[in-house]
Amino acid sequence: MRIIAMNEFEMIERYFLPLTRGHAGAGGLRDDAAVLGIPDGHELVVTSDTLNENVHFLAGELPSNVARKALRVNLSDLAAMGATPLCYQLNIAFPKKPDEAWLAAFSKALEEDNEAYGVFCSGGDTTSIKGEYLSISMTAMGIVPKGKAVRRSGAQNGDYIVLTGAVGDAYLGLKTLQEGLDVRAYGGAVSRYQIPCPRMNIEGIVRQYAHAAADISDGLLADCMHIANASGMGAEIDLQKMVFSEDVQCALDDGIIMLEDVLKGGDDYELILAVSPENAPLMIRELKKNDLNPMIIGFFRSQTLSLSILNTRTLRIDGKNLGWKHF
């Protein structure tokens, strides 16, 4: 790998400046800060996610996958609020001087995602960090009509729990890579783990129908209970209503993974939406028009604060440990 004779400013100009897509707000990355216009009648939605090598992605992961994951997990948080993405701040801490090939692949992947999701890089920071591992911290910004952001706390008694797509693939993908399972057998799941697919372009539907929303980054059960807790409710999930991808169903049938793992594994980046029974069919029809496979998997209810899981004989859930924990 060729290390180029390049200082920080040259690196920024060559690889990060194109990510601004010429937006005036980024000021050519030459100012101390970006200056962004927020349309009248809108609010700013802001989220941050840090991805650390060997924690949030495997050591030595492809730079293109790292780039996409860093951006997309942040965009997923904006989607969960019903926000339209605008731009992002990109902070990268390099354990050693990065080589040209890594930077080129990383920035190319971000350029493609910029185009796909209609966002741009507004600024950030490149630093050196002691140790062996890369750390990427992004702050993504979006906009939402004033008062229309969808929060976790809005679920109402009897609201259906709508899931925008199948879960468990990211967990299976990670397990496949970590335990050396047959990657050919679970290729879809591996790709789902490596390159999340945030539920973009449905923010209008989310704002119109959802009383509450969250993305499933911590695991289905954990994030479901985040909405329930924030709304002062409990949740009931019916396992018979859940449909899994072919990969996940296969791995479940073969005993490669356990149902509990699928329900607790994070990183799927589907959305959970709380929607009234009347509106659920309308919302589901709209989501299907956007090539999603939504499913009603249960409901929120105010009679209890706990989680009930129906139609399971084999599942035992430790209510104190529903999902991903850092510490």
Place this chain on the structure above:
Amino acid sequence: MRIIAMNEFEMIERYFLPLTRGHAGAGGLRDDAAVLGIPDGHELVVTSDTLNENVHFLAGELPSNVARKALRVNLSDLAAMGATPLCYQLNIAFPKKPDEAWLAAFSKALEEDNEAYGVFCSGGDTTSIKGEYLSISMTAMGIVPKGKAVRRSGAQNGDYIVLTGAVGDAYLGLKTLQEGLDVRAYGGAVSRYQIPCPRMNIEGIVRQYAHAAADISDGLLADCMHIANASGMGAEIDLQKMVFSEDVQCALDDGIIMLEDVLKGGDDYELILAVSPENAPLMIRELKKNDLNPMIIGFFRSQTLSLSILNTRTLRIDGKNLGWKHF
């Protein structure tokens, strides 16, 4: 040090939730993102800075100093744009589970700075990182009346270079700590290095008078040339016009530090402002009213793109290496 039995959510609730100061936009740190109102007729100003242990602050630094430095270096960037600070996203990557005393001291210092600077924490991310060292990435947001942000590119031919205060203290402070110099002799400089003092509450003056501005985080000469380059100009600095702190003057006189180091050392967080000769006296009077000791140290000029340094017999500057570089 006592490690408490505490998960990520408990840690957030106990130590980070108070940093939101109850602002509705932070949503009690329970949503996927913050929702912030930007007053009509204003633009959002956004900046990010990452601080890595053993790179940007010394290993084992007091948690209160780390907290203040992380916030203040970001606020300094907002000040350089003429923006009024609003809030910040706080991303911390912990190499090991943090102990209660560290978290308490860290969050207390931020609470004090929140109060002092009128800002709040809007969200962020707490993660674990492999290795030995802490990494903190902040994104600070502020507001500015539409079209009134002060950029680096606005300097005009003949504008004076106004410096809001003496530089070199941070360099001397770092050297004192690293080389075991007499801390009693250079206590002011040490504190200046450890706890930057951003030039807040003068954003109205900056917006009214400055054609261009930058904060001195990379070093006086480097940041001066950032303005010059962005404005298509050169700069002339007259060393006879520069006044140093007692600590720095003493260390210079005694040959403990070199003038070149003072001019190139970063981390001082004063502002450099480009202002017309007519307006300079008015601006300086206003800055003095805010307890600053501003000085006119030279001017920008369009006849050349280079840096001239007047009144020096001993100084030799390598034009390619004017300040701090990461790589």
